Amino acid sequence: MALIVQKYGGTSVGTVERIEAVAEKVKGFRERGDDVVVVVSAMSGETNRLIGLAQEIQSPPTAREMDVLVSTGEQVTIALLCMALNKRGCPARSYTGSQVRILTDDAHTKARIRDIDDENIRRDLKAGRVVVVAGFQGVDEEGNITTLGRGGSDTTGVALAAALKADECQIYTDVDGVYTTDPRVVDSARRMDRITFEEMLEMASLGSKVLQIRAVEFAGKYKVPLRVLHSFQDGPGTLITIEDDSAVERPVISGIAFNRDEAKLTVLGVPDIPGVASRILGPVSEANVEVDMIVQNIGDDQTTDFTFTVHRNDYEKASEILQRVSAELGAKEVVGNNKIAKVSIVGVGMRSHAGVASKMFTALADDSINIQLISTSEIKISVIIAEKYLELAVRGLHSAFELDQADVVSEA
Amino acid sequence: MALIVQKYGGTSVGTVERIEAVAEKVKGFRERGDDVVVVVSAMSGETNRLIGLAQEIQSPPTAREMDVLVSTGEQVTIALLCMALNKRGCPARSYTGSQVRILTDDAHTKARIRDIDDENIRRDLKAGRVVVVAGFQGVDEEGNITTLGRGGSDTTGVALAAALKADECQIYTDVDGVYTTDPRVVDSARRMDRITFEEMLEMASLGSKVLQIRAVEFAGKYKVPLRVLHSFQDGPGTLITIEDDSAVERPVISGIAFNRDEAKLTVLGVPDIPGVASRILGPVSEANVEVDMIVQNIGDDQTTDFTFTVHRNDYEKASEILQRVSAELGAKEVVGNNKIAKVSIVGVGMRSHAGVASKMFTALADDSINIQLISTSEIKISVIIAEKYLELAVRGLHSAFELDQADVVSEA
Secondary structure, eight states, rough: OEEEEEEEETTTTTTHHHHHHHHHHHHHHHTTTTTEEEEEOOOHHHHHHHHHHHHHSSOOHHEEEEEEEHHHHHHHHHHHHHHHHHHOOOEEEEEEEHTTTEEEOOTTTTTTEEEEHHHHHHHHHHHOOOOEEETTTTEOSSSOOEEEEEETHHHHHHHHHHTTTTTTTEEEEESSSSSSTTTTTTTTOBBBEEEHHHHHHHHHHOHHHHHHHHHHHHHHTTTTTTEEEEEOOOOOOOOOOOOOOOOOOOOOOOEEEEEEEEEEEEEEEEEEOOTTTHHHHHHHHHHHHOEEEEEEOOOOOOOOOOEEEEEEHHHHHHHHHHHHHHHHHHHHHEESSSEEEEEEOOOOHHHHHHHHHHHHHHHHHHOOOOEEHHHHHHHHEEEEEEEEHHOOOOOOOOHHTTTTTTTTOOOO | OOOEEEEEOTTTTTTHHHHHHHHHHHHHHTTTHHHHHHEOOTTTTTHHHHHHHHHHHHHOOOOOHHHHHHHHHHHHHHHHHHHHHHTTTOEEEEEEEHHEEEEEEEOOOOEEEEHHHHHHHHHHHHTEEEEEEEEEEEEEETTTEOOOOOOTHHHHHHHHHHHHHHHHHHESSSSSSOBBSSSTTTTTTOOEEEEEHHHHHHHTTOTTSSSOOHHHHHHTTOOEEEEEEEHHHHHHHOEEEEOOOOOOOOOOOOEEEEEOOEEEEEEEEEEOTTTTHHHHHHHHHHHTEEEEEEEEHHHOOEEEOOOEEEEEEGEEEEEEEHHHHHHHTSEEEEEEEEEEEEEEEEOGGGGGGGHHHHHHHHHHHHOOOOEEEEETTTTEEEEEEGGGHHHHHHHHHHTTTTTSTOOOOHHH
């Protein structure tokens, strides 16, 4: 008998039929003797409908009232799910964020959880009830309704699991786990049984949209075992957990992430003097353009080349800023490219294995793919290549690191 | 400068455009220097949509969860109205029933208000804010969301006005006041400037659906001046207030109410022995059939005739029960009629004026309308007539009591 927190997203509760299916699933866990706390999102489409109403009236809408408005979405779902559970002879009780008391700061529309009162939930679990909690929302110290920002229901699930010291936090989605890479690109992409929090963070931030980054960070910080599962298909999913040194040796590379959302900008012939990086990136950041990779090549003489990537939507904006900055700095030229893609290999195993990078570069060279930019972290190596080579690169790397072979330690 | 509580129903806030119009109206009061607390219902159609979702899942739905579900309707409206006010430079803050704290008992879906904490509202009013409160909902001592039952937003408005000792509680509707009778039946029906709580109660319970009976009772009990106004047309509306003896003499009759929703049942030849009324009505009430008028004629010999009216929808059910009861009692026969209508004249003035009844009966006789049943209270006389004579009767009485002539004391 375990204590399990389960989170079902908007698609999983998008219709009355799906809410019934979720109730059926939860009932199964109860019958096996588990205590279950369920966190749900708004029915899919509902949050957008509410935001639409708000935008018809006020743009941008008052943040406090926006939270009052959109928090109704999850409130509808918790009530309906409890009805579906009660109908099945499975006693259930719903809680809004305020009723639980999920205490947050007062940053409306992007609040952070400060504390969770677990008294009511524990009392209900003890009484044999399923507890159904509205995701994505909380309450500040003044009693104002707050929301954690979109996708925050994952965070609610993890935070509840941490507060209740749950045995597992299960995130139900429309995929059956975390894959070594996108199965739409690589046929032999394989569901991983396990992945570490650090790897998952790198995978998530690199475009594997299975889990919200904040939820993964939170789970890692509080050591909450996190499992990604399919809402309506049976299977073990993928367990995201802390690195276990006692376990069998892990593969060097766990997965391959990629995205096509970036664009690359280079200022050529920048005077190689201190402070030049901040004089280039300062104005970019002031314009609210987020920068991802940053690479500065050592110059041959008194100049250097400075390259960074931004979201493709910000490409024009960033280019204009750079033209101005470049002139001020006396740089030679600004060049850019928005037909690029980023490919990253991720794995905690690379920490202790030499040669991972060269194996990656060799694999790409074997397919005649030119590397435009390289950036590395302790458990990740990212390269920028021409967008047209993306699929070729991912498939080649997936094969080179033998990711299609489960539980085999790759040779680096 | 007055403190005004305004209540807008579902139709008045049924679209984004109408919410904007309400905001414009509220802003006008603020500009005249009034403090305003606004109570709103769910956007029209929303409550039914939510009930529909619930009924797809569970029938009847768990009452506690039903309240969690439907209370979201008003929560959406308070947020949108605050946005519309804020946009107009009119600072506003929304409150759910739980946030105000409108404390109720725990009778889910039909809770009654026990206490209202006015601290937050007073603080906001003092800070120059409009306070927007979700109608129809509250919270019990355990923190569970409760609702006051459908139409309960009027009650919320009146209860808030009482708690805040407001100068007036304004109920905005789709009519511009309370009329002497239904203008669709009598062309010369006239909006009343004033009506007493007692008269309004009789008018309301007799089918003038302008206000919820509970709200009028509440307003009368706490002496809250209540005004019925049109949401989108200017005008003084009708003030519902306590009787003011010092004022000019009131007309004998204030208005004429009627309804076609009733059916009449008579048990003929009932043995005239003690306890017979309860033996007839007991089984009817046990079947959850509500009885309106009850008349027992004094019998000539050892038998009596017992007549009562029920809602037309309950006619068949009540007939079947009576057939059974009649046999047990050894009564002669059960007869019934569901093509009847009830017409009532209402007025506090009739207390001190003799001859009102005979004037009513004379007016009906002049139109050759046969009276099937008569029932009286201190400020009301109701008759049952054949449904086909309804319009004729109402028009005749409206003219006989000179209701088309404002502020003229009728001679009884």
